[in-house]
Amino acid sequence: MKSQRKLPVLAAIAVLMLAITACGSNTPAEAPGEPSPTASPSPAESAASPSPSPAAQPSSSPAEESQVIQGTGIYVGQIDNHSVEIKTEEGATSFELGTGLEEAPEALSMDDPVVFEYVERSVEGDSSVLQRVLSKLEKSADSGVAAPSQAALPKSKSFSLTLEGMKEEKTAALAAGNGYSLYVFDIFTFDAKTGRLAMKVDPEYYAEITKLPSDFNLDSLKQEGEKELSSTGKVTALDQKERDRRMSGIRLYLTAMGNGLTREYAVKEIAGQGYVIRLNIPQHEASEGFGPHVYASLDSLVSQ
Numbered sequence: 001m002k003s004q005r006k007l008p009v010l011a012a013i014a015v016l017m018l019a020i021t022a023c024g025s026n027t028p029a030e031a032p033g034e035p036s037p038t039a040s041p042s043p044a045e046s047a048a049s050p051s052p053s054p055a056a057q058p059s060s061s062p063a064e065e066s067q068v069i070q071g072t073g074i075y076v077g078q079i080d081n082h083s084v085e086i087k088t089e090e091g092a093t094s095f096e097l098g099t100g101l102e103e104a105p106e107a108l109s110m111d112d113p114v115v116f117e118y119v120e121r122s123v124e125g126d127s128s129v130l131q132r133v134l135s136k137l138e139k140s141a142d143s144g145v146a147a148p149s150q151a152a153l154p155k156s157k158s159f160s161l162t163l164e165g166m167k168e169e170k171t172a173a174l175a176a177g178n179g180y181s182l183y184v185f186d187i188f189t190f191d192a193k194t195g196r197l198a199m200k201v202d203p204e205y206y207a208e209i210t211k212l213p214s215d216f217n218l219d220s221l222k223q224e225g226e227k228e229l230s231s232t233g234k235v236t237a238l239d240q241k242e243r244d245r246r247m248s249g250i251r252l253y254l255t256a257m258g259n260g261l262t263r264e265y266a267v268k269e270i271a272g273q274g275y276v277i278r279l280n281i282p283q284h285e286a287s288e289g290f291g292p293h294v295y296a297s298l299d300s301l302v303s304q
Helices: 002-024 043-048 218-229 240-246 287-299
Strands: 069-080 083-088 091-097 113-123 126-139 156-163 166-176 180-185 188-191 196-199 206-211 250-258 261-270 273-282
Touching: 069 091, 156 180, 156 287, 166 287, 180 188, 180 206, 180 287, 188 287, 196 287, 206 287, 218 250, 218 261, 240 250, 273 287
Parallel strands: 091 126
Antiparallel strands: 069 083, 069 113, 083 091, 113 126, 156 166, 166 180, 188 196, 196 206, 206 273, 250 261, 261 273
8 A cells, every 4th residue: 555655756757858848948059169159159169269369560671671772883993991982973983892802892993884783771760861782793794884985084183182291182184095084183284195193393203104905914914014114123012902002903013112212003993994004203302292292193194
C-alpha cells in the first residue's frame, strides 16, 4: 500500500521536469562560434578588439622629396673643404660636395668644362635658404661646353691683392693674346705677339705665355723646363699646395734660384688647352709688387 501512495508523487515530479524543459527550449539556439544577436560586448572585449584604422602612409625621405637637377658649366675652383664654385648660366654659383665627392676637386682644374647633378635642400632653421648639394661632378668630355668668349667678358675687372701685408683692390683691363685673354694691370705692358707681360718700371720682370699643341706631353715639358732652369740653380718642383697658392689649373711648376734671380716654368691647362708660362724675377726693389700682380693676371687667363 505504501508503494501505491508514492506513484502520484513521482508522476507529479516528472510532469514538473517536462514543463521546465519545455520553457528552456523556447530560447533560440546559438550557432557554434556566433555571438548572440542581442548580446553587447563587454568592456574587456571592446579593448581587446579595437576597430580598424586607416593604414599610415609612408613619409618621403629628403632625397625622395628633392628632384635631381642636371647641369653643365665651367669649374671655377674649390671654396673650402666641402664646397666648390661653378660658372653656370646663372653666373658663378656655389655648390656643396655631397657624400663621396670629397676628392672630386682634385681631378679638376680651373676653367675645366664640367657636368654635374645636384639636389636643392632647405637649410635647417631657414626654409627660405636653399643649399645645392652635388651628387655628381665630372670633367666634361664634350668640347661643346666651352669657356666664355672674350665678347662675354667685362672690359675691366677688380682684384683683391695683398701688397706689403695690406689688402688692396686693383683694377685690370682685358687684353687678348694668342688663343687666350687675360686681365692686365696698369703696371704692365703686354705684347700679344710674344705673349710677354712685363713691368713698366723694370722690364726684366716679366712672364711669357706660350700656347701648347693639343697633344702636349707633360713629361716632355718637365724635361724641357728642368733643362732651361738648370743654368740658374737647383731645380725644384712645387707640390700641389704651393702651386695652388700661385695659380689655379697648374699641371707642373718648376722653380730655380741663383745669382739674385728666380726663374719659374709652369704648365697651366684651361678647358683642355695647355700653356707654358715662363717667369723671370730679379731680386730687385720691384720684386714684392711684381708677384701679386703677375700671378693675378696669369690666373685670370681664359682660353679662347
